[in-house]
Amino acid sequence: MMFLSKKALLVNEALILIGVLVFLSGCTPLERAAYSGVVGAKAALVQFRSQHPECAFDATTGLSANVKSVACTANNRLTAAKDAIIDAAEVYCSGTTFETGGACNPPAKGTNAYTESAGKLKAAIASYNQIQKDVAVLLKGGAQ
Amino acid sequence: VNSYVMLLDLGITLTQAFLGSLKGNKVAGNIDNLLGVGQSFVDALMAHKDDVITKAALEAQRG
Secondary structure, three states: OOOOOOOOOHHHHHHHHHHHHHHHHHHHOHHHHHHHHHHHHHHHHHHHHHHOOOOOOOOOOOOOOOOOOOHHHHHHHHHHHHHHHHHHHHHHHOOOOHOOOOOOOOOOOOOOOOOHHHHHHHHHHHHHHHHHHHHHHHHHHOOO | HHHHHHHHEEEEEHHHHHHHHOHHHHHHHHHHHHHHOOOOHHHHHHHHHOOOHHHHHHHOOOO
């Protein structure tokens, strides 16, 4: 009978876990991917805002009227893109149970409603990702 | 349950490793600030990972 060393077992276990992670990320429902995205983005933006009091962010919208500062406009662009994901997710999820306080209720796969709303949600997520990349470039010289 | 906890730990470790790899230059410094580098970002994901996705849950992330 073969015995593996403790190190080999740990490596093996890590590889299995990485495989499971990759598998899970590929199977994440669209609404969960969208929700995780907006949750992460909101948390990052809230922290970012706390570091830029000069932007005087609106407590409700999270936006700034200061359009001269890179940091303020970066926040505004990311916030708008994040909220666009929420808009698209609400359309995608908008079955009867969702509208009455229940869980996300997407249309059945293969229907036109599914194709259209899923496409818009994916586009909103892609747009957010692109804006995040653009903002990173904007901030290259330092948030002002 | 232990496997699930290990899975989450590994997920956090990988995320932090990725974000940590961005450190070390000015661009990364700003991304670091923007994303909260594995702190607010990862903490929020962990805190909300089991949320039921309702309209109220989505609306709470607006703004």
